[in-house]
């Protein structure tokens with residue numbers, strides 16, 4: 001099975017908020033369920049129990065202990081309040097409406113929200129246009145719906161694969177940037 005990275009935002013949205021099953025996400029993205037499951041684990045997303053298939057999962061307690069030991073300046077990637085989490089830069093902003101339970105907010109969501117001049121709605125995703133999840137310059141960010149985000153990544157993958165077939169290797173690495181309205 002090929003290692004196919006799936007955007008963390010896409011997975012979190014689909015699996016946690018939209019409560020889709022691994023199989024549903026796999027069908028939607030045109031991937032194997034195993035690939036989706038591996039990506040969920042890679043992003044530290046706790047798998048929901050699916051009956052007899054339980055697998056090896058960390059308990060919430062265990063996870064919180066790991067997080068604690070890596071919190072703040074004990075974290076090897078500590079950058080003055082910024083940490084690298086699953087490939088994304090996150091800022092320590094305890095109490096912020098968009099913060100997770102450890103008080104971190106993904107930097108790209110903060111920047112997008114400031115650019116729009118309003119908080120992001122939970123259903124709004126921020127896509128990195130050039131594919132670099134750490135390039136949080138405004139011009140590299142695209143706020144879009146989950147459906148549009150899935151479409152972007154799907155199209156990008158199809159383009160890449162087809163070009164690979166025709167030319168032997170991909171000619172373009174990234175989708176051309178698509179600017180959408182800053183409102184919905």
Ligand SMILES: [Zn+2]
Pocket residue numbers: 007126127128149153
């Ligand atoms: Zn994306």
